[in-house]
Amino acid sequence: MRDRLAWLLPCVGLGLLLAVFLYRILAAQTRLPLPPGPQALPFVGNVMDMVKADGWDTYHKWATEHGDVVYVMVMGQPVVLLNSHETATDLLVKRSAIYSDRPAFTMASKVGGNEKIMAVAQYHRPLKTMRRWFSLVMGTRTSDHFWALQDQMIKGFIKNVYRDILNGDSDGTNLQTRIRWSAAATTLRIAYGYSATLEDDPILKQVNPAVRDFLEACKPGWLVNVIPALRHLPTWFPGASFLKIGKQWKNRLESLAQDPVDFVKEQMMNGVAPLSFTRELLEEHGQKMTIEEELDIKWAAFALFSGGTDTVSSTVYAFYLAMTLHPEIQRRAQAELDRVLAGRRLPNLHDRQAGALPYIDALVKELTRWAPVLPAGIPHVLRQEDEYRGWRIPKGTYVIANLWTISRDETIYPNPIEFRPERFLTKEHGGDCATQDDIPMDPSKINFGYGKRGCPGRHLAELGVWLSVAMSLAVYNINVIDGHIPSSTNYERSxxxxxRPFKCHITIRSQQAEELIRAIPDDDATAWVQPYAKKDSSAFD
Structure with a gap:
């Protein structure tokens, strides 16, 4: 009996193993195929390509070789690149219910303290709440309750550049700093009613280190992203130095997010707090506010401040690069401004609303297309296995809208490498298109993201960029410096x-333009967010 059992048990075990093996073979044969993609190496997959410094150029190459849906594998993590507006809309918009989460980003979130930042938070109740708040404050294209504030802040930027010129800055050395200060000071005033100082502001000087921390945390290569349990190691454990780094980042981020909120509370107690995003929400929740609600308010305000700063400053700096490289476009835009304004005043957002400056409108659209701030977007995560075009997309796949490639789609934007605002104008206005129907899609529908993870501060950013462009061209000439022609492709690849910093010669256009600049008040801090009517926010649920 024992001999028979000794013989039978191995046979049963072998039979079970054979059954499992056959089942897997048959299941693989009956399952749908994965989308096409580049050849992957054993174990590591395409990780060596994904971490290359050329980033979105690699994605663009894959799109050319494999089509508008590309599948890659990175250390066991499936990734799908969406390389057309059609595919991004089909999945991230039409199927947003299952495509709106984010990767865990363990180093950035759990270790580095960024888990509540809107850009990387999971699509759960806190994020939905924050997005509703954004829609109430800035959900419309006009957002005219910001106009006076933005007008004043961008005039301040124009005046700061003028001071630099008078002090001998002939090659734009301080230009990037002035642009970033203007964007950050504007969003600080909107988010917190806080008026930043030009030099050594205690809040603004924390921004650059915090941004560097976040970008470093989001880089591939952190082992804790592959093995999340490593975050529970003691800090003294060999190889756990990343925990000490993360703690430093977390403390710095917490201070940058909390200090402005404490400022608003103190101002409210003293009865001197101007209207702001944070004041409005604190007053609305009142004494019954829970700890969770206060945390949501803190991180929503921080998202407004930090997100608006990066989007606007990067785009405006790219504008100065574009004008340095394309003097003919600069002259045409200035001719339109001179024709409408006659040099008697600076442009304002009423001009934008009235459509009085169509070439400026087209220039800003082309700038948005030509210089996307997030060329690869931020990955979405698929909640459950899905099928698309006969392909299988596994649960947990990182799904990336390849904004760089989509904004260079020749079927939408002919000759996409060329910087050409005329592509967004009819021939009646000196453009390329026969009729309004022939004007290609507004690139803001691409480069501010897709679906429920699209940028909630898009309209505010568009206002800031438009006004910065129009005011700059009204009073300054932006010229190349002999021997220092900048490259149109020399960008930071994060x-x-x-x-990257470049040289350009900024000069005052005329005596009339200088008089307009000199008329801008110095250190004027009188414009704040104006009272506004709250809109329905159900679209952001």
Whole structure:
């Protein structure tokens, strides 16, 4: 009996193993195929390509070789690249219910303290709440309750550049700093009613280190992203130095997010707090506010401040690069401004609303297309296995809208490498298109993201960029410096794309332009967010 059992048990075990093996073979044969993609190496997959410094150029190459849906594998993690507006809309918009989460980003979130930042938070109740708040404050294209504030802040930027010129800055050395200060000071005033100082502001000087921390945390290569349990190691454990780094990042981020909220509370207690995003929400929740609600308010305000700063400053700096490289476009835009304004005033957002400056409108659209701030977007995560075009997309796949490639789609934007605002104008206005129907899609529908993870501050950013462009061209000439022709492709290759520092010669256009600049008040801090009517926010649920 024992001999028979000794013989039978191995046979049963072998039979079970054979059954499992056959089942897997048959299941693989009956399952749908994965989308096409580049050849992957054993174990590591395409990780060596994904971490290359050329980033979105690699994605663009894959799109050319494999089509508008590309599948790659990175250390066991499936990734799908969506390389056309059609595929991004089909999945991220039409199927947003299952495509709106984010990767865990363990180093950035759990270790580095960024888990509540809107850009990387999971699509759960806190994020939905924050997005509703955004829609109430800035959900419309006009957002005219910001106009006076933005007008004043961008005039301040124009005046700061003028001071630099008078002090001998002939090659734009301080230009990027002035642009970034203007964008950050504007969003600080909107988010917190806080008026930043030009030099050594205690809040603004924390921004650059915090941004560097976040970008470093989001880089591939952190082992804790592959093995999340490593975050529970003691800090003294060999190889756990990343925990000490993350703690430093977390403390720095917490201070940058909390200090402005404490400022608003103190101002409210003293009865001197101007209207702001944070004041409005604190007053609305009142004494019954829970700890969770206060945390949501803190991180929503921080998202407004930090997100608006990067989007606007990167785009405006790219504008100065584009004008340095394309003097003929600059002259045409200035001719339109002179024709409408006659040099008697600076442009304002009423001009934008009235459509009085169509070439400026087209220039800003082309700028948005030509210089996307997030060329590869931020990955979405698929909640459950899905099928698309006969392909299988596994649960947990990182799904990336390849914004760089989509904004260079020749079927939408002919000759996409060329910087050409005329592509967004009819021939009646000196453009390329026969009729309004022939004008290609507004690139803001691409480069501010897709679906429920699209940028909630898009309209505010568009206002800031438009006004910065129009005011700059009204009073300054932006010229190349002999021997220092900048490259149109020399960008920082991180999650956020911005031109690397370049030289340009900024001069005042005329005596009339200088008089307009000199008329701008110095250190004027009188414009704040104006009272506004709340809109329905159900679209952001």
């Amino acid at each position: 999650s956020i794309s911005r031109p």
